[in-house]
Amino acid sequence: MRDAAALPEMTPQRRGARVAIGQLIDRSFRYWSLLPAALLFAALTLYPLLNLLRMSVSTIAFANGAEVWTFTPLRNFEALTTDDVLRPAVVNTIVFVVVSVVIEMVLGVALAIAVAGLSRAKRWVRTVAILPILVPPVAIGSMWKLMYNYDFGIFNQALVALGAMPVNWLGSTSVALASVIAVDVWHWVPFVFLILFAAVEGIPPDLLEAAHVDGATRAQMLRFIVLPLLRPAIVVAFLFRAILAFKVFDEVFLLTAGGPGTSTELVNLHLYKVFFEQNRLGYGALLSLAVIAAIVAFLLVSSRVALAVRRNGHSG
Amino acid sequence: MMTGSGTTIRAGVPGRVYVALALFAIVGPFVWILTASFKHQIAIYAGQFPFTPTLSNYADVLFGRRSDFAGNIANSLVVAASSTALVLIVGALAAYSLHRFRWPTWVSAGFLAWTLVFHMVPVLTLLGPWYVAFRELGLYDTRAALIVTHVTINLPMTVWLLRTFFREIPPEILEAAHVDGCGPFDAFRRIALPIALPGLIAAGILAFVFSWNEFPIALTLTSRTTATVPVAIARFAQQYEIQHAQMAAASVISTIPAVILMFLGQRFIVSGLTLGAVK
Numbered sequence: 073m074r075d076a077a078a079l080p081e082m083t084p085q086r087r088g089a090r091v092a093i094g095q096l097i098d099r100s101f102r103y104w105s106l107l108p109a110a111l112l113f114a115a116l117t118l119y120p121l122l123n124l125l126r127m128s129v130s131t132i133a134f135a136n137g138a139e140v141w142t143f144t145p146l147r148n149f150e151a152l153t154t155d156d157v158l159r160p161a162v163v164n165t166i167v168f169v170v171v172s173v174v175i176e177m178v179l180g181v182a183l184a185i186a187v188a189g190l191s192r193a194k195r196w197v198r199t200v201a202i203l204p205i206l207v208p209p210v211a212i213g214s215m216w217k218l219m220y221n222y223d224f225g226i227f228n229q230a231l232v233a234l235g236a237m238p239v240n241w242l243g244s245t246s247v248a249l250a251s252v253i254a255v256d257v258w259h260w261v262p263f264v265f266l267i268l269f270a271a272v273e274g275i276p277p278d279l280l281e282a283a284h285v286d287g288a289t290r291a292q293m294l295r296f297i298v299l300p301l302l303r304p305a306i307v308v309a310f311l312f313r314a315i316l317a318f319k320v321f322d323e324v325f326l327l328t329a330g331g332p333g334t335s336t337e338l339v340n341l342h343l344y345k346v347f348f349e350q351n352r353l354g355y356g357a358l359l360s361l362a363v364i365a366a367i368v369a370f371l372l373v374s375s376r377v378a379l380a381v382r383r384n385g386h387s388g
Numbered sequence: 389m390m391t392g393s394g395t396t397i398r399a400g401v402p403g404r405v406y407v408a409l410a411l412f413a414i415v416g417p418f419v420w421i422l423t424a425s426f427k428h429q430i431a432i433y434a435g436q437f438p439f440t441p442t443l444s445n446y447a448d449v450l451f452g453r454r455s456d457f458a459g460n461i462a463n464s465l466v467v468a469a470s471s472t473a474l475v476l477i478v479g480a481l482a483a484y485s486l487h488r489f490r491w492p493t494w495v496s497a498g499f500l501a502w503t504l505v506f507h508m509v510p511v512l513t514l515l516g517p518w519y520v521a522f523r524e525l526g527l528y529d530t531r532a533a534l535i536v537t538h539v540t541i542n543l544p545m546t547v548w549l550l551r552t553f554f555r556e557i558p559p560e561i562l563e564a565a566h567v568d569g570c571g572p573f574d575a576f577r578r579i580a581l582p583i584a585l586p587g588l589i590a591a592g593i594l595a596f597v598f599s600w601n602e603f604p605i606a607l608t609l610t611s612r613t614t615a616t617v618p619v620a621i622a623r624f625a626q627q628y629e630i631q632h633a634q635m636a637a638a639s640v641i642s643t644i645p646a647v648i649l650m651f652l653g654q655r656f657i658v659s660g661l662t663l664g665a666v667k
Contacts, residue, residue: 208621208643219420298397371508
C-alpha cells in the first residue's frame with residue numbers, strides 16, 4: 073500500500089499491479105516464510121539421512137571417476153565386527169567425554185562462584201573467558217601442538233629447567249589421551265563458567281543475607297543455598313558440554329590424529345578416516361547411522377532426566 | 389567477610405588465587421603463540437627468551453610465493469559473510485513464521501525438534517552423503533557448497549535464538565498493525581525485525597565466527613583453491629617438516645575475528661551457544 077502511494081508518477085495500471093503483487097506476497101507470507109528453511113533442511117539433512125540408509129546397505133566403488141553402487145546388505149555389518157579400531161575409538165570417546173566434562177563442570181562451577189565473589193574485575197574475567205570459545209578450534213590445536221612439542225614446547229622446557237625428564241606429551245600411548253583431554257578442559261571450562269556465572273549473579277541477595285544473619289557459615293551457605301539454586305544451570309551446562317564433547321574433532325585431528333596407535337582415536341576421527349582415507353562409503357554410512365542413533369537415544373534419556381531434575385528443583 | 393556488597397558470597401584468599409590462576413591459564417597459551425609467531429624458527433627451537441622480534445613469519449604466510457594463505461583468508465571471508473547473510477534471512481523468516489502463524493504442532497514442533505537433533509549430531513556423520521551429493525551436482529570444491537552447508541549448520545542456532553526474541557514481542561503490537569491495514573509481511577519487516585535487532589546481531593556474530601572457524605566440512609569439500617583458513621592451518625601442522633613459526637603466525641591471524649567479536653558480542657555468546665536456553 074505504502075509503496076503505491078510513494079510512487080505518484082506511476083500509471084494507475086502499474087500501481088495496481090504493484091499492489092496486487094504486494095498483496096500476493098502478504099497473503100502467502102505464512103507459507104513462503106517457512107519454505108526456505110524447510111527446503112534447506114530437506115535437501116541437506118533429510119535427503120542425506122535417507123542416502124545414509126541406502127549407502128549403509130551398499131558397497132560403493134569408484135571406477136573411472138564414476139561411482140558404482142552394489143547392493144551388499146550384509147557386508148557392512150560384517151565389517152562392523154572385524155573393525156579393530158572401532159572398540160578403542162568407542163572406549164576412548166566415552167573416557168574423553170566423561171573425564172573432560174566432569175573436570176570442566178567442577179572447575180567451571182568453582183570459577184563462577186569465585187568470580188562472583190570478587191568485588192572488582194568481574195567483567196574482565198568474563199571477557200577473557202569468551203576468547204577460547206570463539207577462537208578457531210584448529211588454531212587451538214596448533215597452539216597446543218607447539219606447547220606440547222617434545223623438543224622446544226613450553227612444558228618440556230619448564231621440566232628440563234627444573235631438572236626433570238621431558239615428557240612425550242602427544243607421542244606416548246600412556247599420556248596422549250590425557251594431553252588431549254587437558255586441551256579440551258582448557259577450551260571449555262570458560263563455557264561452563266559463563267553459564268554458571270550468570271546463574272550465580274541471579275541468586276537473590278536477600279537469601280544469603282538472611283542466612284548470614286542466622287549465623288550460617290560460608291560452607292553452609294554454599295552447600296544449602298548456592299548449589300541447590302544453581303542446579304538448573306548446572307544441568308544445562310552439563311548437557312551442552314556432554315554433547316559438544318562428543319562432537320570434538322578439530323583439535324584432536326591436529327594434535328594427534330588419533331595416534332599414537334589408537335590411543336587417542338575417537339569415533340569422529342574414525343568416521344572421517346573410514347569415509348575419506350579408506351574410501352569405504354558404505355561402511356562409513358553404517359557407522360554414521362549408529363552414531364546418530366546413539367545421539368538421539370542420549371537426547372531422549374537426558375531430556376527426561378533434565379525435566380525430572382528441574383521438577384525436583386521446584387518442589388524442593 | 390561474607391556477604392558485604394550483598395550480591396553473593398565474598399571470595400576468600402583461595403578463591404582469589406584460583407581466579408588468578410585461571411586467568412593466567414586462559415591467557416598464557418595465547419601469549420605463548422603470539423610470541424612464537426614473532427620469532428625466527430631457530431629462536432623457537434632454541435627456546436630463546438628474550439628474542440629479537442621479526443615480522444618475517446607473517447610476511448612469509450601472507451605474501452610468500454609458496455603460500456596460498458591470502459587466498460585462504462579471502463575464501464574464508466566470502467564464505468563466512470555470505471553464509472551469515474543467508475542464514476539470517478532464512479532463519480529470521482522461519483523463526484518468525486513458527487512463532488506468529490498457527491502451524492499444526494507436527495510442523496512447528498517437528499521442525500524445531502529436527503533442527504535440535506541435527507545441531508547435536510556430529511557433522512562428520514553427514515559429510516559422506518554431502519561429499520557424494522556435491523560431487524554429483526558438480527559443486528565439489530566450490531565456495532557455493534561451503535556456503536550452503538554453513539547456512540545449514542548455523543540455521544538451528546539462528547532459529548532457536550531468534551525465536552526467543554520474537555516471543556518477547558507483545559502480540560498487541562502486531563494486532564494493532566493488522567487493524568491498521570499492515571499486511572503480514574510488512575508487519576514482519578517493519579515491526580518484528582527492528583524489535584528483534586539485538587537477536588539478529590547476536591546470531592549474525594555467532595554465525596560468522598562459526599563459519600570462519602568451521603573445519604571438517606571445509607576439509608572434505610574443498611581442495612587447494614577453495615580451502616579456508618582452518619584447512620590451511622591444518623596443512624601446516626601435517627607437513628612432514630612442520631613450519632612451526634609460520635603455523636604460529638597463521639594461527640594468530642585466524643584468531644583476529646574472535647578477538648574483535650569478544651568485545652562486541654559479550655552478552656550474546658552464552659545465549660547463542662545454548663540455543664537461547666540461557667539468557
